[in-house]
Amino acid sequence: MARQANTSLVAGLSAAILAAFGLPLVLGGQWTGIFTSTACFAMAAMGAGFMYSRLGMVSLAQVALMGVGGWVTLRLNHAFSLPFETNLILAAVVTSVLGMLLAIPALRMRGLYLALVTLMVAGGLEVVFTAYQFPNGGAGFWGVGTSFAAEMRRPVLAQSDGAYLTYTLLVAMLGLLLIMAHRQTAPGRAWALIRRSEAAAIASGTNVTFYKTWAFGLSGLLAGLGGGLLAGSLGLLDASSFRASESILLFALVIVGGARFWLGAVIAAVLYRVAPGLLNNWGVDADLALIFFGAALLHAVTTAPDGIAGQITGLFRRREAKA
């Protein structure tokens, strides 16, 4: 089992490196932008996926937390002359801390009630984003001006759109490695125990509150990184991108993609951003994708609980077994 997981990880990392350096060479301007967004949302999907698969916790605030990461990145960019990387890390840390703080009142809840609490958080953040908007170089704490938006700095090594896609994919890969590292060390073992039986975990001395909060923090960190990278890609953000409904949609796609697998997060993000892009290119209303997503979710819930990634992995395993 561990060997299979390692093989899967090596395959994933190889694919990510290949994509990071290969995609910018073959993609046009439009698809470079689409895949950059896809990589950003893949990070948020990873967070939602591991929380659900490792702890059974449903977070419906991942896209809203991306908005927090984007907000902090923009605010720091316009307020100080710090390098992009510093802004990005600070944004990820702030989002992580916010994720942990938001988790504390939610820790006594499970299942539907926990999902509802995270949804309320997403709704609250949506109201804040709509009311106060995203910083664009204006004065004051909120940093919103009414005139020309100030320039958003990008990493020194990733000034062009193609280089920025490479950069984003590499950061997403680091996010994946971070989750893998957690899974194979003390937090991963604690999460596995908590998922099996919270009472047994407490009896064995596991600090359930700490590890659950840590999971929220890690998930928030990934969402913050995704939001910060999205801010760097576009230069400005809009509240409409971080509605509570977007968080629900992303979580649904994580289920469709397969929450237990790293590939599931990639599939979720591809469905979330690439599918509408394709429909737009074909001159079809991108909202039509929602109908496909609904059908896919129904399929996943009824016949494929491990999602598309689970089906793909199962296919390979059967082939290996036959061989």
Place this chain on the structure above:
Amino acid sequence: MTKQLKLAATALGLILAAGAAQAQVTCGANTGTAATGAPILVGGIHGNAAPGDFSASTQAAAAYFACVNANGGINGRPIEYLVENDQWNPELAAQAASKLITDQGVVAMVGNGSFVEMAVNARTYQDAGIMTMASACAVSECFESPSIVSTNQGPLASTIGAAQYMVEAQESKNISCIGLAIPNVGPWSCGAMEGYMASKGLTGSSVYLNPASPDVNSGLLEAVASGADTILVNLPAGLALAFMKAAEEQGMVEGYKWASSTPLYDRSVPAALSDVWDGRMFVNAELTPWDKGGPDAINWLAVLDAYAPDAPRDTFSQSGFVSAKFFVQAMLALDPAKLDDRAAVNAAIKGIVGYESDLLCGPYYVGEADRHMPNHAGTMVVVKGDGFETVRDCYEYDSPYFAPIFENEKALGLN
């Protein structure tokens, strides 16, 4: 029988009118021969999703380009007009610009209309050395960028123009502006209106609606609570109509003076309003009234009738038509060998000075400048019967905001 005769007469009249309109079409070189050469790629981006449809400008530009292509094109080459919809989404707006500029290699952007795309793409246009001749601009970046010039005035100028008329002709003392809570749209334009009112020693205030879920009733109550004697609606047409409907339902129409920026200057609006608005709603038209006459006003309608019969007939449509016409005029003057050279096309557009149209109150120009707003004089109309009636013809707006624009015009010898 009488009804049948009336119907037949109406149908005959429409056919004759259509025939007359067809006959009046004048586009580009006007050769009457279809262009057959390699296409010249031109892009356009509009926003069409909630809270509004801004595609009238690209539809009018597309109609004019189709007419030009049927009349010799640009020295025998047709214009291939590639249009994208940003759906009011910053990500899609950036992707649309990348697709048009990087992937498809357009030489210029014409007819753009959106709340979103100019804010996201202003730097992209600048970096790519591409000039955007926009037509339905609503954000500050449209008018404060070296690479965008818009034929329409935008909400800032239109709102100031409407407020100025209400102060000077309707004796308004306290105006409440209803805008969208998008910083570079609502606060930018309504804020400038407040500045105008303050400069006259009067009172101005603003109410902003959430574009994602606008609550028109609470917006209306907030405006009333401000103590305003005049409510200036600065919203997309659909939302503005919803706001007015709420005012009507609450019996607040007659107690206030009413004005609007240009989105309400749409042919379909008077029919959508009840009689209570007759003679009460004053609307600023950024371009000249469509029934004013003049060669371009007639040609605009004729081109739409011939090439886009279902397209809206509103200010943004007029603006898209004028942008496309001036672009074609500049391209016809350019060396035919340089029509695919983005830098040469960009320079040709920036070289536009003193182009005129009866759809505009003043000359159109671009020039090399850090900001562009060639159109800053408009007309005031009032809803009357099934249409609009002009209450003040072309007048210049009065605001400190226009000072740097007047400086640019002086440098170009226009002012």
